[in-house]
Amino acid sequence: MAVALDLTVQLGQMLIVLALAPLLTGYVRKVKARLLRRQGPPLLQPYRDLLRLVRKEVVLAQNASWLFRVAPYLIFATTWVAAALVPTFATGLIFSQAADMIAIVALLGSARFMLALAGLDVGTSFGGIGSSREMMIASLAEPAMLMVVFTLSLLAGSTQLSSIAASMQGPGIGLRVSLALALVGLIMVAIAENARIPVDNPATHLELTMVHEAMILEYSGRHLALIEAASFLKLLLYVSVIACVFVPWGTAVSGQGLDAYVAGLGIYAAKLAAAGCMLAVFETVIAKMRVFRVSDFLGAALMLGFLATLLLFVSRVT
Amino acid sequence: MALAGLLWCIATLLGTAVAAIAMARHRSATTLVYGVALCACVIALAMAGWSLLTLNSLGQALTLPVGLPWLGAHFRIDALAAFFLLVVNLGGATASLYGLGYGRHEETPGRVLPFYPAFLAGMNLVVLADDAFTFLFTWEFMSLASWALVMAHHRRPGNATAGYIYLLMAGFGTLALLLAFGLLAGPAGGYAFDAIRSAQTASLAGAVLVLALVGAGSKAGLVPLHVWLPLAHPAAPSHVSALMSGVMTKVAVYGFVRIVFDLLGSPVWWWGGLVALLGGVTAVMGVLYALMEHDLKRLLAYHTVENIGIIFIGLGLALAFEANEMPGAAALGLTAALFHVFNHSVFKSLLFFGAGAVLTATGERDMERLGGLIHRMPFTAFAFLIGSAAISALPPFNGFVSEWLTFQAILLSPALPQWLLKFLIPAIGALLALSAALAAACFVKAFGVSFLGRPRTEVARDAAETDRWSLASMFVLVTLCLLAGILPGYFIDALAPVSQALAGAQLPRQEQLDWLTIVPIAQSRSSYSGLLLFLFIAMAAGVGAEVIHRWASAATRRSAPWDCGFPDASPVTQYTAGSFSQPIRRVFGSVVFRAREEVHIPPPGDASAARMHVRLHDVPWDVLYVPTAKLVNLAADRLNKVQFMTIRAYLTLVFGALVVLLAVLAVWQ
Numbered sequence: 001m002a003v004a005l006d007l008t009v010q011l012g013q014m015l016i017v018l019a020l021a022p023l024l025t026g027y028v029r030k031v032k033a034r035l036l037r038r039q040g041p042p043l044l045q046p047y048r049d050l051l052r053l054v055r056k057e058v059v060l061a062q063n064a065s066w067l068f069r070v071a072p073y074l075i076f077a078t079t080w081v082a083a084a085l086v087p088t089f090a091t092g093l094i095f096s097q098a099a100d101m102i103a104i105v106a107l108l109g110s111a112r113f114m115l116a117l118a119g120l121d122v123g124t125s126f127g128g129i130g131s132s133r134e135m136m137i138a139s140l141a142e143p144a145m146l147m148v149v150f151t152l153s154l155l156a157g158s159t160q161l162s163s164i165a166a167s168m169q170g171p172g173i174g175l176r177v178s179l180a181l182a183l184v185g186l187i188m189v190a191i192a193e194n195a196r197i198p199v200d201n202p203a204t205h206l207e208l209t210m211v212h213e214a215m216i217l218e219y220s221g222r223h224l225a226l227i228e229a230a231s232f233l234k235l236l237l238y239v240s241v242i243a244c245v246f247v248p249w250g251t252a253v254s255g256q257g258l259d260a261y262v263a264g265l266g267i268y269a270a271k272l273a274a275a276g277c278m279l280a281v282f283e284t285v286i287a288k289m290r291v292f293r294v295s296d297f298l299g300a301a302l303m304l305g306f307l308a309t310l311l312l313f314v315s316r317v318t
Numbered sequence: 319m320a321l322a323g324l325l326w327c328i329a330t331l332l333g334t335a336v337a338a339i340a341m342a343r344h345r346s347a348t349t350l351v352y353g354v355a356l357c358a359c360v361i362a363l364a365m366a367g368w369s370l371l372t373l374n375s376l377g378q379a380l381t382l383p384v385g386l387p388w389l390g391a392h393f394r395i396d397a398l399a400a401f402f403l404l405v406v407n408l409g410g411a412t413a414s415l416y417g418l419g420y421g422r423h424e425e426t427p428g429r430v431l432p433f434y435p436a437f438l439a440g441m442n443l444v445v446l447a448d449d450a451f452t453f454l455f456t457w458e459f460m461s462l463a464s465w466a467l468v469m470a471h472h473r474r475p476g477n478a479t480a481g482y483i484y485l486l487m488a489g490f491g492t493l494a495l496l497l498a499f500g501l502l503a504g505p506a507g508g509y510a511f512d513a514i515r516s517a518q519t520a521s522l523a524g525a526v527l528v529l530a531l532v533g534a535g536s537k538a539g540l541v542p543l544h545v546w547l548p549l550a551h552p553a554a555p556s557h558v559s560a561l562m563s564g565v566m567t568k569v570a571v572y573g574f575v576r577i578v579f580d581l582l583g584s585p586v587w588w589w590g591g592l593v594a595l596l597g598g599v600t601a602v603m604g605v606l607y608a609l610m611e612h613d614l615k616r617l618l619a620y621h622t623v624e625n626i627g628i629i630f631i632g633l634g635l636a637l638a639f640e641a642n643e644m645p646g647a648a649a650l651g652l653t654a655a656l657f658h659v660f661n662h663s664v665f666k667s668l669l670f671f672g673a674g675a676v677l678t679a680t681g682e683r684d685m686e687r688l689g690g691l692i693h694r695m696p697f698t699a700f701a702f703l704i705g706s707a708a709i710s711a712l713p714p715f716n717g718f719v720s721e722w723l724t725f726q727a728i729l730l731s732p733a734l735p736q737w738l739l740k741f742l743i744p745a746i747g748a749l750l751a752l753s754a755a756l757a758a759a760c761f762v763k764a765f766g767v768s769f770l771g772r773p774r775t776e777v778a779r780d781a782a783e784t785d786r787w788s789l790a791s792m793f794v795l796v797t798l799c800l801l802a803g804i805l806p807g808y809f810i811d812a813l814a815p816v817s818q819a820l821a822g823a824q825l826p827r828q829e830q831l832d833w834l835t836i837v838p839i840a841q842s843r844s845s846y847s848g849l850l851l852f853l854f855i856a857m858a859a860g861v862g863a864e865v866i867h868r869w870a871s872a873a874t875r876r877s878a879p880w881d882c883g884f885p886d887a888s889p890v891t892q893y894t895a896g897s898f899s900q901p902i903r904r905v906f907g908s909v910v911f912r913a914r915e916e917v918h919i920p921p922p923g924d925a926s927a928a929r930m931h932v933r934l935h936d937v938p939w940d941v942l943y944v945p946t947a948k949l950v951n952l953a954a955d956r957l958n959k960v961q962f963m964t965i966r967a968y969l970t971l972v973f974g975a976l977v978v979l980l981a982v983l984a985v986w987q
Contacts, residue, residue, distance in 0.1 A: 054866060057873030061880070063772055065692045067703070077859035081851065097835050098850035102725055103713055107851070109758055110712040116762045117703075120893065123689065123771030124881035128893020131766065135759035136901035142758075143751035146725075150747060153729055159844040218880055222870045226862060295905040302748070309744045313732050 006094040009261065013093060014084040016265075017240075021083070021232035022046035024239065024276055031280035046232065053225035061122040061218050071118040072219065072226035075111045079230040082107040083237040087244050089264035090252035091162040100159035101149045101241075105142065108193070108237075111230065112138055119215030130214025133291060137192055137199065137211065140298035145189045147305025151182040152245060154312045161241070165248045178315075181308035183246050188301035190238035192294070194231070197283040199294050209291060236272075239279075243271040320369045321378040321395045324403065324446065327362040331355060331439035335432050342428035351431045352417040355438060359410035362442065366403035369395055370812060375819055385451055392448035392510050397815035398580070401656060402445045402572040405663045408798075409565035410438045412791045413557040416671050419787030420557055423678050429470040430555055437463035437561065441569050450499035450509040454492060457573070461488040461537075464566060467558045468550045480549035487536050487546040495533035495573070501526050502581055514581050523582055527589050530577040531596070537570035539623045540630065541600040542938035547623060548607070552615035552683070556674025559615060563622040564667040568659050571629055578637070579652075579820040587736050590638025594631050595742060598749035601627030605756040606910055609763070609902055610934060612685045612895035614673045617764055618666065621709060624753055625662040628724065629655045631750055635727045636821060638739055645823035647730045650838050652817045653810060653825055654723035660809065661716040661802060665708040668795035672702035675784035675792075676768060680777040685764065685895045690773040694781040699769045701792040706761035708799040711754045714852040716802035719836070721754055722846055726838050756902070763898045772889040804848040807834045896932070903932070911935055 026046045033040025060068070082104050087093060099107065112134065119131035153159040155178070156167035192199040195212035204210050216227050244251065250271075252264030289297065334354045341347050369378075377396030385391040395403070417434070424430055440460030447453040465488065469481040501522050502514045536543035551562045578585070604623030611617040632655025639648035673683070675698045682688055692699040708715035728750070731743040773779035783789075802809055807828030814824040828836050835847035879885045907913035911934040918929045963971075 054870035057871055057875055059875050059877050059880075062876050062878060063690065063693070065770065066696070067692060067699075067770065073859045073863050074855070076862050077855045080858045080862075081854045084854075095850060095854075097841065097845045098833070098847040098854065099713075100844045100846060102722055102844075103718075103846050103851070106711065106713050106718055106722075109710075109755070110707070113707060113710060113712055113758055113762060117766055117770060120762070120766035121692075121770045122879045122881075123889065123892045124879050125886065125891050125893060126881055128771075128898065131762060132893060132898045133901055135762050135898075136905060139752070139755045139759050139902060140905070142755035143748060146751035147748060150729065150744065153844075154732060158842055159726070159729065160842065163842050217882065221873075222866050225870075226866070291901070292904060306744065306748050309747070310741065313740045313744050 003094070006092075009090055010084075010094045013088060013090070014080070017083045017088060017233060017236055018080065018229075020269075020272070021229065021236040022050060024236050024272055025232045027273065028235075028276045028280050028283075031277055032284055035280060035284045046228075050225045050229060053220075053228065054222045056221045058221035058223055064122055064218070068118055068121040068218075069223070071114045071121075072223040072230075074114050075118075076226040076230045076233075078107050078111040078114075079233045079237070082111075083233045083240070085161075086237055086240045087162055087165055087251060088240050089268040090261055091165050091244075092253055093162065096160060096162050101153070101161055101164070102146065102159055104161070104237075105145050105149065108234065109138070109142060111234075115215055115227070118219075122218045124218065126214045126217050130211050130217070133211045134215060137294055137298065140295060140302055141189045141192045144185055144298060144301040144305050145193075147302060147309055148182045148186045148189065151178050151305065151308040151312060154309065155179070161244060165244045165251060166253075168245060168248045178308040178311045179246070181304045181311070183242070185301045185304035185308065186242060186245075188297065188304070190242065191282075192298055192301075194235045194238060196279065198286050198289045199297065201288055209288065211291075239272060239275045243268070243275065247271055319378070320365045320373075321380050321393060321446070323365050324362055324395065324442065325380070325382075325393065327358045327365075328439045328442050328446075330358045331435040331442075334358075335434075335436040335439070338431040338435065342431050347431055348421040348424070348427055349418060351435060352414045352421055355435050356411055356414035356418070358435075359407045359414055359438065363404060363407035363411055366395075366400050366407055370397060370400040370404060370815070373397060373400060373815070375815070379448060385455065386509075389449060389451055389509055391452045392512075393446045393452070394448035394511070395446060397819050398572070398575065399445050401813065401816050402568065402659075403442065405568050405660055406438075406441045406445060406565050409561055409663050409667055410441075412667055412671075412794055413561050415794070416560070416674070416788050416791035417557045419785035420555070420674055420678065422785075424555060426470065430467060430558070433463050433466040433470075434558065437467060437558070441561075441565060444569050445572055448511045450503060450511070450514070453573075454496060454499065457495065458488075458492055460566065460569065461492070464554070464558070464562055465550075467554045467562075470555060470558075471553070474553070476549070477553045480546070480553045484546045484550040487543065491533045491536035491543075493533075494529045494536070498526050498529035498533060498577060501529070502577070511581060524586065524589070526582055527578060527585075527592075530574055530582075531593065534570045534574035534577070535596070535630075538567045538574070538626045538630075539600075539604075540596055540626060541603045541623065542942055544600070544604070544623045545939055545943060548611075548616050548619040551619040551622065552613065556615070556670055556677060559619070559674070560667040560670035563619055563670060564663040567622055567626055568663055571626070571633075571655075571659055575633065575820070578633075585637045585641045587638055587641040587734075587739065590634045590636070590641060591736075591739050591742050592634070593637055594634025594746050597627045597630030597632075597634055598746040599627070600624070600630065601753035602749050602756070603627075603910070605753045605760055606906055609756060609760045609899045610907065610911065612767075613683050614676065614685050614688075614764065614768060615670070615683050617685075617760070618669050618673060621669075621757065621760070622662075622666060624757060625658065625666070625709070627753065628721065628750065629658050629662070631655075631746055632658060632720075632724050632727065634746075635724070635731065635743070638731070638734060638743075639727075640821055642734055642736075644730075644733065645821055646839070647727065647733070648821040649817040649823040649825055650723065650730065651727040652821050653813050653838075654720055654727055656813050656816060657723060657806070657809060658717075658720035661708070661720050661799075664795050664798045664802065665705045665715075665717060668701060668705040668792055668799065669709065671788060671792050671795070672698055672705060675788055676781075678784055678788075679781040680775075682775070682777055685767045687775045688768040688773070688778045689771045689775075689889065689892065690769075690778060691781055692769045694779075695769075695783045697789050698784055698792070701789075701796050702769065703765060704796045704799055706765045708803070710758040710761045712758065714800070714803045714848045714855065716799050716806070719803060719806040719846070719848060721750070723838060724750060726844055729844075730839075759899075759902060763895055767893070767895045767898060771892045774889050774892070804852045805834055806846075806848055807831065807836050810836060907934065911937065
């Protein structure tokens with residue numbers, strides 16, 4: 001019985017992240033538009049976009065290879081799996097043993113690897129510019145993220161997200177400088193990885209500074225829908241990681257029964273809404289930076305993560 | 319009797335080498351040599367694997383009456399040797415299989431065929447050697463055989479220099495090892511490994527460590543002793559490049575492990591810090607060098623430098639933990655390093671085979687002259703793609719598992735008592751993370767520029783898929799990359815006797831865990847299941863594809879690329895390897911390589927082309943090697959005078975030397 005419930009929770013988690021991801025993006029867009037005193041597209045617009053895209057035919061470039069056609073499925077699948085392994089409304093997912101936080105970061109790395117290759121496949125200059133810059137950004141963002149993971153796992157004594165969340169709720173943590181540094185570093189990484197302002201502009205198209213959009217320029221129809229869905233999922237994933245680690249309260253724990261899960265779901269939705277709101281405000285008040293300033297931005301994130309780890313190594317009494 | 323069987327395999331290889339000299343001109347020589355080498359390696363592989371699983375802790379020993387008359391040649395196979403024999407012969411078997419096809423394109427088989435089996439035999443013998451003399455002799459034999467293979471195409475530009483630098487560095491490395499063994503043997507001069515182990519009198523243990531690091535590290539490619547490697551490895555024929563990069567560097571790692579973990583006795587804490595720091599610096603420098611490179615094979619050689627760095631990080635951590643009597647953590651570091659040894663030998667061979675296939679098909683190693691090969695060589699492209707994903711440490715492939723284990727070992731290090739290590743090891747963790755991310759960038763470049771996009775030259779446009787032998791060999795390795803990635807538990811269990819023998823502990827048994835999850839320390843601490851991830855990804859992709867193909871539009875139309883409404887007709891407008899790595903060069907290269915870009919734009923009205931010139935400095939070369947070479951030249955010039963003296967002066971010199979020696983002896987006593 002307990003196993004059946006756990007399985008349901010895991011399956012529910014997979015479906016919930018998939019169902020909620022476009023809503024989060026639509027919500028952020030809506031809040032941003034309201035902040036600019038525009039009406040903005042309806043909340044459900046991302047779903048409609050996806051539906052419209054999957055109904056359209058695919059226009060493939062003449063020299064697109066098999067990799068170009070396979071990549072969207074793999075990118076979507078890896079991102080979805082990664083998102084499904086992050087505890088959202090409940091910890092102690094039955095398959096959480098499959099991947100710890102390092103593996104989740106690496107899974108996103110796999111998705112990015114495929115995406116960057118797909119950007120190079122047709123052999124256009126825009127695809128190249130996107131892939132090249134994406135890999136430059138990743139080469140700093142990924143170590144920064146890993147340093148944050150190091151910090152958290154040193155505090156919690158584990159790299160499993162469920163254990164980290166559990167120990168963050170526990171009494172022994174308290175306020176620490178390392179945690180604050182790690183939070184700032186993680187937010188900076190999340191902004192860069194999700195191609196948000198100030199690193200990249202998700203609303204842009206046909207601009208010389210674009211990164212993510214440049215890579216997927218040649219995609220259309222169902223392929224584009226999959227890649228868009230993957231990027232929605234990625235945003236949800238990062239918000240969930242931040243919520244799960246730094247605001248762990250209210251998350252249901254395995255074996256607590258149905259009402260705890262329902263409450264956990266409500267609280268999770270509230271966390272998403274709050275994070276989406278903050279992201280929109282942040283994006284509205286800041287200007288996009290030049291591409292080569294990005295390395296300073298992410299270098300700072302890397303240093304923050306490193307400093308957080310170092311402080312822990314030094315302060316730890318064993 | 320596995321040991322005798324292995325020695326017979328080696329004898330067969332040596333016999334083939336001798337026979338190949340006689341019949342190199344014969345038409346079927348290529349098939350015969352590679353066929354025999356393949357059989358010998360497969361048999362040796364089976365025996366090594368069997369020994370690894372069944373041997374007791376002592377292993378088997380054998381003494382042959384060759385070599386030094388009072389010493390004989392000692393051979394022994396224990397768990398460590400069995401594991402490295404497995405790596406060597408797996409590499410040898412796949413390279414021979416590949417050679418069956420690739421070797422037919424060889425213009426001068428007479429320069430390759432005799433040395434190829436000799437090289438294989440040399441590597442096997444180093445791992446089996448059980449006394450210092452046999453070890454050094456076979457080590458030199460291996461070096462010289464590989465040198466001959468590097469010089470196979472000695473008339474090509476650059477190869478002669480590569481061979482020269484390789485010979486110098488190999489000699490230097492062996493000298494360091496010779497001194498290390500001298501110190502180990504002590505005044506008693508017991509050169510059998512047993513005698514060294516039981517004596518444990520190495521008073522200058524720190525010096526032995528440094529000498530072993532220099533000797534084995536120069537062969538493995540530790541920065542700053544790596545300079546020969548990216549020159550020599552690519553110069554050899556591709557299957558030999560694969561052996562040198564994938565296997566010979568591992569034999570060097572074996573030498574280091576044998577001396578430091580086995581013969582030298584209990585370590586001191588700073589050894590671990592030194593080794594891990596060198597490893598971290600090597601990893602990042604290697605991958606940065608690779609990013610600046612656009613010669614496909616040289617890029618792969620620089621990645622060997624990077625991966626050797628990762629291996630040495632694991633070894634350094636193991637030493638640091640062992641010095642502080644934390645055997646469980648030491649076992650984790652050592653297992654991570656040895657698993658990476660296996661993984662790297664698999665995917666690096668695979669990638670070199672892919673590069674060899676490209677070289678056969680196009681005659682080009684320069685990525686800027688390739689492009690679009692995925693259409694003409696779909697199977698090679700697929701194999702190279704898997705190898706690229708594996709070396710970039712992407713799940714669910716094998717490279718990720720060993721790097722994940724290394725990270726787990728790093729996360730255990732706050733328990734170390736030394737403050738220096740507490741500061742150093744997080745920094746090494748950051749270096750490792752940086753090198754993993756940069757490796758992914760580098761392989762997006764390598765695969766994307768060579769195989770994707772549009773062909774940049776006619777040779778790339780007219781390329782054809784490579785032969786079946788080569789493809790078979792590549793796909794064996796592709797399978798291994800995936801298997802070791804999704805079933806790592808079995809591989810970790812197989813390494814248990816090695817870590818038990820060297821670190822005094824082993825990781826918990828992995829094979830009974832649900833879903834073949836690997837749990838290095840405890841379930842609550844960290845776990846990873848490649849199998850589950852692989853199944854999940856396959857399932858998610860399957861569900862996605864099924865849903866889309868059932869309910870969505872399946873219409874597909876081919877048309878010209880969109881490219882923002884400005885499609886360029888000419889393939890030169892694509893991103894090149896140089897332009898791809900330009901952002902990274904700006905971010906990292908300006909510090910590490912003192913990279914400078916000079917742009918010359920003609921004045922208005924002048925229609926000539928603009929030019930961009932990039933200047934990179936190879937800092938270790940400029941700082942270390944150029945001054946050394948100058949110093950040697952200067953000394954040679956000065957000493958030249960000694961050549962033209964009278965007999966009387968020479969006699970005076972001899973007399974003076976005698977007096978000085980006797981004086982030294984008198985003071986010593």
